[in-house]
Amino acid sequence: MIRYAYIIPFLPLLSFFINIAVGKRLPRKGDWLSLATIATCLAMSIAIFIEVFQAYDPNFRYHVVFPWITVGDRALLNTGILIDNVTAVMLLVVTIVSTLVHLFSIGYMHGDPRYSRFFAYLSIFSFSMLGLVLAESFLFIYIFWELVGLSSYLLIGFWFEKKSASDAGKKAFIVNRVGDFGFLIGILIIYATCGVLGYDQVFLAIGEGKISGTLLTLAGIGVFCGAIGKSAQFPLHVWLPDAMEGPTPVSALIHAATMVAAGVYLVGRVYPMFTPDAFLFIACFGLITLFLTATIALAQNDIKKVLAYSTCSQLGYMIMGLGVGGYTAGLAHLTTHAAFKACLFLGSGSVIHAVHSQDIQEMGGLRKKMPITFVTFLIATLAISGVPGFSGFYSKDMILGAALEFGMKSANPLHMIFFIGALFTAGLTAFYMFRLVILTFFGAPKDHHKFDHAHESPPSMWVPLVILAGLSFSFWYSGWFGTLIQKPKSVANLAGISAPAPVAPMEHAAVMTPAPEGESVPVKEKAPDASHGPAPAAHEGAPAGAGHGSDAEHDAHIAHRAHAIAMYSSVAVGTLGILLAFVVYSFGWINPARVMNALKPLHTFLQNKWYFDELYEATVVNGSKAFSRGLYWFDLHVVDGLVNLSAQLGVFVSFLVGKFDDYVVDGAVNGLASATTGSGSLLRRLQTGKLYHYVFVLAGGALIIFLIKAF
Amino acid sequence: MSGPADTIFYAAAAMTVGAAILVAILPNILYAAVALLFSFAGVAGLYILLSADFLAATQVLVYVGGIIVLLLFAVFLSNRISDAKITNPTHFRLPAAAICLVLFGVLSYAAVSTPYAVKKGVYLPTTADIGELLMTRYLLPFEVASVLLLAALIGAALLSRPDRAAAEKGDMEEGKR
Amino acid sequence: MTLDKLLVIAAALFCCGLYTVMTRRNAVAVLMGVELILNATSINFVAFSFFLSRAMGGQIFAVFIIVLAAAEAAVALAIFLRMFSTTGTVEVDAADQLKG
Numbered sequence: 001m002i003r004y005a006y007i008i009p010f011l012p013l014l015s016f017f018i019n020i021a022v023g024k025r026l027p028r029k030g031d032w033l034s035l036a037t038i039a040t041c042l043a044m045s046i047a048i049f050i051e052v053f054q055a056y057d058p059n060f061r062y063h064v065v066f067p068w069i070t071v072g073d074r075a076l077l078n079t080g081i082l083i084d085n086v087t088a089v090m091l092l093v094v095t096i097v098s099t100l101v102h103l104f105s106i107g108y109m110h111g112d113p114r115y116s117r118f119f120a121y122l123s124i125f126s127f128s129m130l131g132l133v134l135a136e137s138f139l140f141i142y143i144f145w146e147l148v149g150l151s152s153y154l155l156i157g158f159w160f161e162k163k164s165a166s167d168a169g170k171k172a173f174i175v176n177r178v179g180d181f182g183f184l185i186g187i188l189i190i191y192a193t194c195g196v197l198g199y200d201q202v203f204l205a206i207g208e209g210k211i212s213g214t215l216l217t218l219a220g221i222g223v224f225c226g227a228i229g230k231s232a233q234f235p236l237h238v239w240l241p242d243a244m245e246g247p248t249p250v251s252a253l254i255h256a257a258t259m260v261a262a263g264v265y266l267v268g269r270v271y272p273m274f275t276p277d278a279f280l281f282i283a284c285f286g287l288i289t290l291f292l293t294a295t296i297a298l299a300q301n302d303i304k305k306v307l308a309y310s311t312c313s314q315l316g317y318m319i320m321g322l323g324v325g326g327y328t329a330g331l332a333h334l335t336t337h338a339a340f341k342a343c344l345f346l347g348s349g350s351v352i353h354a355v356h357s358q359d360i361q362e363m364g365g366l367r368k369k370m371p372i373t374f375v376t377f378l379i380a381t382l383a384i385s386g387v388p389g390f391s392g393f394y395s396k397d398m399i400l401g402a403a404l405e406f407g408m409k410s411a412n413p414l415h416m417i418f419f420i421g422a423l424f425t426a427g428l429t430a431f432y433m434f435r436l437v438i439l440t441f442f443g444a445p446k447d448h449h450k451f452d453h454a455h456e457s458p459p460s461m462w463v464p465l466v467i468l469a470g471l472s473f474s475f476w477y478s479g480w481f482g483t484l485i486q487k488p489k490s491v492a493n494l495a496g497i498s499a500p501a502p503v504a505p506m507e508h509a510a511v512m513t514p515a516p517e518g519e520s521v522p523v524k525e526k527a528p529d530a531s532h533g534p535a536p537a538a539h540e541g542a543p544a545g546a547g548h549g550s551d552a553e554h555d556a557h558i559a560h561r562a563h564a565i566a567m568y569s570s571v572a573v574g575t576l577g578i579l580l581a582f583v584v585y586s587f588g589w590i591n592p593a594r595v596m597n598a599l600k601p602l603h604t605f606l607q608n609k610w611y612f613d614e615l616y617e618a619t620v621v622n623g624s625k626a627f628s629r630g631l632y633w634f635d636l637h638v639v640d641g642l643v644n645l646s647a648q649l650g651v652f653v654s655f656l657v658g659k660f661d662d663y664v665v666d667g668a669v670n671g672l673a674s675a676t677t678g679s680g681s682l683l684r685r686l687q688t689g690k691l692y693h694y695v696f697v698l699a700g701g702a703l704i705i706f707l708i709k710a711f
Numbered sequence: 712m713s714g715p716a717d718t719i720f721y722a723a724a725a726m727t728v729g730a731a732i733l734v735a736i737l738p739n740i741l742y743a744a745v746a747l748l749f750s751f752a753g754v755a756g757l758y759i760l761l762s763a764d765f766l767a768a769t770q771v772l773v774y775v776g777g778i779i780v781l782l783l784f785a786v787f788l789s790n791r792i793s794d795a796k797i798t799n800p801t802h803f804r805l806p807a808a809a810i811c812l813v814l815f816g817v818l819s820y821a822a823v824s825t826p827y828a829v830k831k832g833v834y835l836p837t838t839a840d841i842g843e844l845l846m847t848r849y850l851l852p853f854e855v856a857s858v859l860l861l862a863a864l865i866g867a868a869l870l871s872r873p874d875r876a877a878a879e880k881g882d883m884e885e886g887k888r
Numbered sequence: 889m890t891l892d893k894l895l896v897i898a899a900a901l902f903c904c905g906l907y908t909v910m911t912r913r914n915a916v917a918v919l920m921g922v923e924l925i926l927n928a929t930s931i932n933f934v935a936f937s938f939f940l941s942r943a944m945g946g947q948i949f950a951v952f953i954i955v956l957a958a959a960e961a962a963v964a965l966a967i968f969l970r971m972f973s974t975t976g977t978v979e980v981d982a983a984d985q986l987k988g
Contacts, residue, residue: 689984691918692803692910699810699906706817720889724897731904731924740917747920750901754927757897760889761938763947766930766954773954778923778961785916785965789972807910815903822895829891829939840944841951849948856955863959870966873973 001047002062006081008044008091009134011037012126019123023116034119035102038126042095045088052088058486060085065136065198078198082136085484086331090133090265093338094258096471098126100464101253104346107460108249108353118158122253125151129258133265137198138187141266145183145226148259149176155254156246168242175239179229186222189215203272207491213275216492220278223270224285231263231315234289238612240312244304248349251304256311256341264318264334271327275492283323283406287421290316292610294428298435299606302358303348306436310384311341313429317399317422324418326402327487333395336477340383340392343468347377350461351440354454360439362450367441369454372462374441376469381437383472385430386574393570394474396426398482400570401563408558419566426570430577438585720760727753740786748779765838894935901928915968915978919961926957 015030015037023030052060065080083091102122109118128147135141150173157169191197193215194205205211211219227233232240243255254260267274267282274282290313297309314337321330350373351366352358367374383392400422407416445451456462584590596603605611730750737743751774758767845853901924908921930950937946968978975982 687987689987691980691983692807692912695906695910696803696806696810699814699910703810703814703817706814706821710817710821717889724893728897728900728904731901734920734924735904735908735911740914743917743920747923750924751927754901754931757894757931758934761894761934763934763938763950766934766947766950769951769954773958774923774927777958781961781965782916782920785919785968786914789916789968789978804911807907810910811903811907814906815899818899818902819896822899823892827891827940830941832938833942835942837944837947841948844944844948845951852952856952860955860959863963867962867966870963871969 001044002051002083004044005048005062005083005134006064008041009127009130011041012123012130016120016123016127019116019120023120026116029116029119031102031106031115031119034123035099035106037123038095038099038102041126041130042099045091045095048083049088049092052083052085052484053480056480056484058085058484060484063136063200077139078137079140080136080198081134082199083134086265086268087133089331089335089481089485090261091130093261093335094126094129094133097253097258097338097342097468098122098129100342100467101249101346104252104349104461104464105247105249107458108349109247114158118155118247121151121154121158122249125155125254125259129262132262136200138190138202138270139197141269142180142183142187142226145180145230145262145266148262149173149180149230152176152243152254152259155250156243158246158250162245164242165245168239168245172239172243175236176229179225179227179236182222182225182228184222186219186225189219189222193219199269203491206273216273217275217277217281220270220274221281223273224267224278224282227263227266227319228285229263230266231260231319232289232312233263233285233316233319234292235612237289237293237312238609238616241305241308241609244302244308248304248345248352251308252342252345252349255308256338256345258338260311260315261318261334261338264315264322264330267319267322268327268331268334271322272488272491274490279323279325281323283320283418286316286318286320286323287418288316289313290320290425291421292316294425294432295606296609297432298428299603301361303351303360303363303436303440304345304358306360306432307341307344307348310344310429310433313425314341314384317396317425320418320422321399321402324403324406325487326399326406328482328485329395329398329402331485332398332477332481333392335481336383336391336395336472336474339468339471340380340390343376343380343465343472344384346461346465346468347373347380350457350465351377353457353461355450356453357447357450360436362447363440363445364443364447365441365445365451366454369451370441370456372456373465376462376465377441378437379469379472381433384433385578386426386570387578388571389474391472391474391477393574394477397563397567397570400426400566401559404566405559405562408562409555423566423569423573427573427577430574431581434578434581435585438581442586716760719756723753723756723760725753726750727757741783744779744782744786747782748775751775751779762832762834763837765841891935891939894931894939898928898931898935901925901931913979913981915971915980915983916965918980919964919968922964923957923961926953929953 012034015034018033019026019030026033062083063080064082065078067075067077068079069075069077102119105118105122109115112118125148128144128151132141132144132148135144153169153173156172157166160166160169187197190202190211193211194202196202196205206216229236240255240260244251246254293309293312293316297306297313300306300309314333318330318333318337321333348358350370351363354370354373355363355366357363379390383390386393386396400419403419403422404416407419584592584595608614727750730746730748730753733746734743734750737746751770755767755770755775758764758770905921905924905926905928908924909918912918912921930953933946933950933953935946937943971983972978
């Protein structure tokens with residue numbers, strides 16, 4: 001099946017074309033076509049994953065490349081497919097979530113006038129995302145990157161009659177473009193120095209030293225800029241909350257599970273080329289994002305906005321995780337987050353569908369009315385809060401461990417801030433998520449009319465919820481994930497975070513012998529998910545630098561200690577957060593309104609999203625507008641002035657020519673006429689009519705002839 | 712030439728030229744007409760000296776007798792009777808005189824300087840010869856001239872009729888029917 | 889009496905006649921000048937006939953000149969009379985209808 005992987009993206013593309021062209025005329029408006037294609041992709045992805053899983057090789061790699069554009073013998077551009085463990089997992093994630101969203105949309109978008117077009121857009125998005133995942137070169141990932149951005153624009157602004165929706169679509173696209181600009185610069189640096197664009201070729205070239213030092217860092221940062229844009233990191237996070245204007249299935253698919261994950265995937269894909277400075281840069285941005293957006297989520301009252309900021313925050317976790325060296329951690333969180341966030345979004349969609357409102361201040365007590373939604377939502381919330389046993393705990397704990405390990409290993413004490421910030425924010429996450437759950441599902445209903453109207457959603461809507469909630473347990477991921485997905489060897493050739501050599505299972509076992517859990521053969525066991533599973537076995541215990549044996553043991557020890565501390569502290573913090581949420585919102589021991597009033601300026605600051613939108617509006621937007629006004633002035637006055645001037649000149653010249661024509665040319669003609677007439681009137685005087693004059697002339701003429709003849 | 716012949720020649724010549732000059736100069740037409748008469752007479756004299764006896768006779772008859780009379784009639788008929796003294800002021804004198812003098816100079820120079828193959832002149836009666844020639848060799852011009860005279864006669868008569876002649880002619884034609 | 893003398897006389901006559909034609913205002917006087925000119929040519933013819941050859945051609949020509957002069961004088965005077973009756977004058981200056 002893996003040989004046929006290249007078919008996968010083209011099925012949804014086909015569905016897109018058909019739905020766009022004749023969708024309205026198909027029976028049921030073509031939703032079954034999109035669903036069928038994406039379900040086929042899902043089946044193929046499952047088959048590929050099974051193949052990959054059976055190989056159970058961390059170094060698994062299926063790479064097909066063939067020249068696309070050739071100049072003589074030299075291939076200018078190559079195209080092809082790259083499938084390794086990460087790709088297989090991503091394929092699975094994308095297709096699962098996409099299929100479930102397709103299913104959900106059948107119920108959610110029922111009756112929408114542009115129903116078939118919605119499914120067409122879902123299809124083009126699926127095509128773009130799958131292409132992105134399968135790409136084997138910078139060029140192709142960039143192409144699909146842009147396509148994904150386009151699909152996002154189309155889907156966010158799906159209800160474009162609403163100005164806020166079309167504005168949100170524009171904002172998403174433009175903010176993404178800003179990030180993509182950095183991405184392009186990164187790619188261009190790579191192409192200019194290495195001359196190739198395929199991942200393997202580039203890593204080879206970097207290993208040979210074609211780029212190094214600052215330039216390599218810059219290239220890495222450039223590529224990361226794409227991730228900043230696409231994954232809504234600070235400072236380009238502003239588009240994601242606005243993107244909630246799109247239909248909820250769109251939010252679930254794109255802005256929770258897949259598209260925003262593309263940035264994380266990119267960082268993971270090009271991991272070998274980052275220098276330690278680049279990694280630090282990445283980690284910082286991740287940290288800022290996760291903290292910033294979590295604080296904003298505390299003060300939001302729209303259910304989707306809370307989830308949107310939560311997404312930003314979790315993406316920050318992933319990015320930071322990758323930045324501090326937690327390759328597996330970051331990608332694990334990506335995978336788990338896809339499941340529970342999609343579940344949360346679809347759940348919110350279900351709630352919105354029932355209550356016809358997005359404001360949690362109007363909800364309350366819905367758990368009785370919508371039990372399935374409640375249960376699935378609760379499971380997903382437990383996952384995101386990092387409660388042990390759930391998938392979120394597995395991945396978030398890995399990230400915290402990696403951050404702590406980074407801080408402990410680093411000479412710079414400031415590097416501990418990554419762990420501290422992430423830990424604190426984990427508590428915040430638990431708090432605001434449970435606030436959401438409590439205000440929505442517990443307590444007394446605040447709007448009775450809406451409460452009475454509420455009802456559970458149809459099966460096409462709760463089936464995906466159940467499936468996704470089911471995937472939010474940690475047992476699904478522990479064990480194989482850590483083994484298969486391991487940090488690739490860096491080609492940046494610099495000491496530090498990028499540790500060499502993905503470790504083979506046997507080596508790993510040898511290293512892990514002193515592990516307290518006694519997991520001597522960690523890999524094939526599906527350890528119970530009560531503990532942190534084989535997370536320590538999966539972490540980047542491989543030594544730094546040149547891989548000295550004693551250093552390896554020392555590092556492994558630190559790593560293990562770090563993970564232990566991280567685990568206990570994250571559980572503690574998470575529990576604290578949940579308790580606080582219940583205390584404030586359920587038990588009512590602390591009145592939220594009084595707290596808000598006490599911290600009014602802080603609360604306003606948070607509620608207004610740290611005034612980022614206003615800042616950008618004032619600087620970037622108004623700056624662009626002013627610039628364009630300036631250009632318009634230039635065009636109107638200078639360019640048009642020149643044009644008008646030349647026209648005036650033409651008029652003037654023609655005026656002169658006219659005068660010339662009047663006076664000189666006509667003058668000549670008239671002059672000729674008057675000369676003729678004048679000479680005529682002169683000559684006519686010869687004809688006097690008088691006889692004697694004629695005789696005189698006659699005689700005179702004859703005389704002259706005689707004289708001439710005579711002399 | 713012998714003496715008397717020369718004298719007569721010079722006299723005739725003087726009369727001719729002198730009268731001609733008078734014709735040109737005299738303001739009074741009648742005086743000019745009379746001078747013309749004398750000029751014609753002088754020319755007749757010159758003809759005789761050139762052995763053109765018939766021609767001299769014809770000259771006197773036609774010119775002196777006919778044409779001068781005609782001229783006098785015309786003068787009288789074409790001027791107001793009250794003007795007894797018919798003056799004829801002249802104009803344009805200087806340029807005309809210049810031309811004429813120059814012309815005279817050129818012609819006389821041409822006449823004098825050309826070497827003519829001159830034969831001795833013989834005096835013979837010419838009338839018979841002229842008559843014979845008119846009837847033989849110059850018959851056509853003779854006839855043509857007679858036709859010309861006829862035309863001139865009719866034309867002159869017609870032209871000099873008073874205007875009433877047109878109506879009278881019409882009446883006469885009506886009367887005929 | 890030589891040929892050249894006669895020719896000079898004829899030339900003088902001719903010039904007088906030309907002068908008369910050019911200067912005189914009265915049409916009849918102009919006619920007189922024309923007669924003078926004709927006479928001058930006749931003298932020329934006869935003189936040449938006498939001095940250069942005995943052929944009578946010159947004299948016959950002179951006869952014809954006389955005939956023609958007479959006819960012409962008659963017609964001309966008739967025209968002058970007509971002109972007098974229509975315009976009341978025989979001045980040459982009055983006949984300038986061909987003025988350009």
